[in-house]
Amino acid sequence: MYLPLRAISVFHAVARAGSVSKAAADLSVTPSAVSQQIQSLEVHLGTSLIAKVGRGVVLTEAGERYFAMIDEEIEHIGEATQRIRGFRSITVLTVRATPTLSSKWLLPRLKSFLDAYPDIEVRLDGTNEPTDFSREAVDVEIRHGEGRWPGVFIEGLAEERFLPVSSPSHCAAGSLTPAEIPRHRLIHSVKSQVQWTHWFSLTGVTPATQWRRVLFDRSHMAIDAAADGIGLALESTLMMWRELQEGRLVCPVRDPPRISVTTQWIVCPFDQLRQRKVRLFLDWLRAEREAWQRLAASEAGAA
Known part of the structure; x- marks a missing residue:
């Protein structure tokens, strides 16, 4: 035929x-x-x-x-x-994610995906610009926002807890009350969905009209600044998991208010879910998310 x-x-x-x-x-x-x-x-x-x-x-x-x-x-x-033809088959998977998630969460874990699927070559683009899937050759995006984008597959990556953090040399863990926080230099992530003003409203603290502060347009810079002892940052446990685990960051506040938000979302066109490389990457992402959640829960229980 x-x-x-x-x-x-x-x-x-x-x-x-x-x-x-x-x-x-x-x-x-x-x-x-x-x-x-x-x-x-x-x-x-x-x-x-x-x-x-x-x-x-x-x-x-x-x-x-x-x-x-x-x-x-x-x-x-x-x-x-x-x-x-004598060549190893290579499939390119293009992933777009925010710079902070790319450097703080994806990169430390990426080796396990590459080792598990040696036939898949990963290109990771770190940018905050949303993907136009009709024009750009991007397979999967992990997008920062509120998760409301019509016409595409959307799944929350993980629920994050936002905590005030500092270097232990700057402030020891649990050494401050919320009212003492405004006495310190405050590090601001200007694009974060959770800001210091919201945190103060939850604690009932009214800071002075003039703060000592430093501002960054990327959360990974704010996290690094806090770890370097510049001041106190209000950041996501998802993004600073390694610094918390290694003890380079601690929460200096006794009994901080609980702020839990999903800010990172897996996004791609529905028809791309059929592709083997996309299915494998999403399954791997979900497994890594569950492993991180188990670790975070065990550390919270130990604390």
């Missing part, structure tokens, strides 16, 4: 990219050539596979079913082709 293999592979590329132009770039051909191959396949199958929506495309019901049936098989063909 004749199979239009070229047209099938082009359809697969379009379905994964969600765009004729992106698929054309991936295949190093013109968009018109891609469109011709899709039309040829639709004629061969006797049904419509894709429909235009704005600047992108979506799969029809028949297209969804067809893609689900061929996706893994085409991946296997690609891997087999690379192996028979």
